[in-house]
Amino acid sequence: MIGVVGGGIAGLAAAYRLQQRGREVQVFEASEDLGGLAGVYETAGDPIEKFYHHLSKSEETIVDLIEELGLGDRLEWLYMSNAFYVDGVVHPMDKPWEIAAYPHLSLYDKYRLTMLTLEIDVRGWLPSFDTYESLQDFEDVPIKEFLLDHTTRSVYENFWEPLLDAKFGSRKEDVSAAWLLGRVKFRGERDLLRGEILGYLQGGFAPLIGALVDAVGRENITTGARVSDLDTSEERVRSLTVETADGTTTRDVDAAVVAAMPNVLEDLTGYPCEIDFQGTVCSVWSMDESLTDTYWLNLADEAPFGVFIEHTNFVPPKRYGDEHLYYTASYVQDPSEELWRMDDSEVEELWMDGIADLFPQFESESVNWVETARNPRTAPVYERGYLDMVVPYDLSDAVAEGVYYAGMASRAQYPERSLNGAIEAGFAAADRITDDAVTASTTDGHEAVTE
Template identity: 70%
Template sequence: MIHVVGGGIAGLAAAYRLRQHGHDVHVFEASDDLGGLAATYETPGDRIESFYHHLSKSEETIVELADELGVGDRLEWLVGKNAYYVDGVVHPLDTPWEILAYPHLSIYDKFRLGMLTLGVDLRGGRPRFDSYESLEAYEDTPVREFIVEHTTEGVYDQFFEPLLDAKFGSRKEDVSAAWLLGRIKFRGERDLLRGEILGYFDGGFAPFIDALVEAVGRENVTTGARVTDLSLEDGAVSTLTVDTGAATETHDTEGVVVAAMPNVLEALCGYECDVDFQGAVCAVVTMDDSLTDTYWLNVAHDAPFGALIEHTNFVSPDRYGGKHLLYVASYVQEYDEDLWQASDDEIEELWLSHVEEMFPSFSRESVERFRLARNPRAAPVYERGYLEKVVPYDLREVADGLYYAGMASRAQYPERSLNGGIVAGFECADRIDARAPADEASSTDPRDPDRAVADGAGEK
């Protein structure tokens, strides 16, 4: 029997692929619900994720899995309109003319920014088209230095810096240029006349996760079951201990996939991961009226949140009983920050009063419900040298039969995602099935550009 620690998307994907390979498998999930960070709230209609979620066109494994699970026809590709809030004005930034009309960048800044997003290196006035092919080449380059050298100071100050502030706060100087280039490539497809094309399931991600659980087999999953210990025999995993609240159980095991955050891995086996994480605080505000006509509003303003994401400008409010759903989101770098320390009521008051100040037409009377989610490890900080820190899928250096599919794995770079979680789960399951010796890999250097992400690069 192979055991999986964690019933988020990565653990469920690992279990699904192991079952496909013909292995007996059991998933233990500490909380009462499956889905991990993709957990949902009830609404008068479809369920809604407590943390905003959508797919990018560049993500393929989740689309293939949805097809395999029979829910591929529920996946819709919709336009998600982007805008920037600066000095009290919402500036749409989707079409070429909206970008041309944006007043906070010069035409030259826009040209250099546009070339960078198209992957064209214009340094020295001579276009080069292959400069950004290897992300690893920029692993040690500070993001600011890269942007200023490859575009202009204006592009950094007026465009990227507020975004970096919102995403990484006090850690923005630590972030690598490889992360930025990866994000640009990751975003995928745009409709020139309408904006970015993003994926979402009819019914949200809940029906997709339900279908995955169904395929794993409900009888092969236990919720409310926290794995508290792993024991080894002759250098291999031998038993795992599970606390179900009512009892403590010990199970013999042939293999363990840890599909949870690296602190869980460390607690179970002592493996120390150097990846730093940031926390997230995210509200879903249920409103009678719409706030803007934008899906994703970046906020370059002195506000205690980084983005306002109006989900019902992406998916119709009809799916939610006619209600409008707005995410208000902020990342925290240190747990002693005021926001992390504030109570839910304090955050509601702080955030809604700022929304009121930014949008005079907004009325609190419109707010029906304010639900807040927090997670202390919502995303890695993709700092310079990050790839040296990723946790290998196969942890035979710690114990034979031990695997890692959590958020610090290679598939979750340069952005953590549901797709990355599925890839990580599959990578572990395939390695268990193949039992390939580690030295058979073509290279043990995770920074080797020849080792593709989906190919399981990142083994230490």
């Protein structure tokens, strides 16, 4: 039996792939809920994710899985809208004429910004189309230094810096240029006249989690089950210890996939991960009214949250019983930060005041409900040298034979963490078990995975 530690989308994807390859699997999830960061709240209509999600056209693995699980008719490709909020004004930034009208960049600034997003290096006399081909070439280049060299100071200060502040806060100057270029390559398909196209499932991503659970089999998944130990005696994984409300049990395993954050891996195996992670505080608001015409609002002005997302300018309100749904969210670099130490009601009060400051027409009486979620590790800090710190899928050499990793510190979650990356990580770990390993009998009579 293969034991999978973690019932998020990576763990479910690993279990699904292993079963496809004919392996017996058991998934152990410490919480009572499956899906990890793709968990949901109920609304007057479809559920909505606790942490915002959407798909890019470049994310082929998750799209293929959606089709494979029979959910293809639920997948919609919708035009998203994004804007910058500067000096109390919302500036749409989707269409060429909107970008041309943006008053905080010169025409030359916009030219340099556009060339970078098209991956064209115009620093020399002749444009170069292959400068940005290899992300590894920019792994050790500071992002600020790169942007000042490859665009202009105004582009950095008036466009990129507010985005980096929202994304990485005090760690922004630790981030590598490779992350930024990876994000440029990661971007979705764009219609010149209508903007970027993003994907979303009717009913949210809960149906995907449900379909994976059904495919794996609920009888093969245990929630409220914390794996507290992996027995790796004799340099081979032998068993895992599971703690539930009913007591502690030991389960023999042929291999184990740790599909969880790297701190869980370290607790179970001693394998250290040097990647730093950020936490997130994220509130979902239900209101009676729309406040903007845009989906994703980047904030250049001071605000108590890092981003303001009007979800129902992407997915229509009728899907949610005519509720208008919003996200306010901030990354947290250190648990000592004031925002992290606030309780949910304090966060919501602070952020409601922030919404009122941004939108004078906002009335607190229009709020139907608000729910706040937080997680101490929602995204890596993609600092310089990041690729040297990723955790290998196969930990046979570093820990013991039969130990594999599929969490957020894996290579699939670079240059940005995503549901697609989680599925790719789960598949990659499963493939290494089934393709790179053979089953052999051991002297004590049970099977083990060997190279």
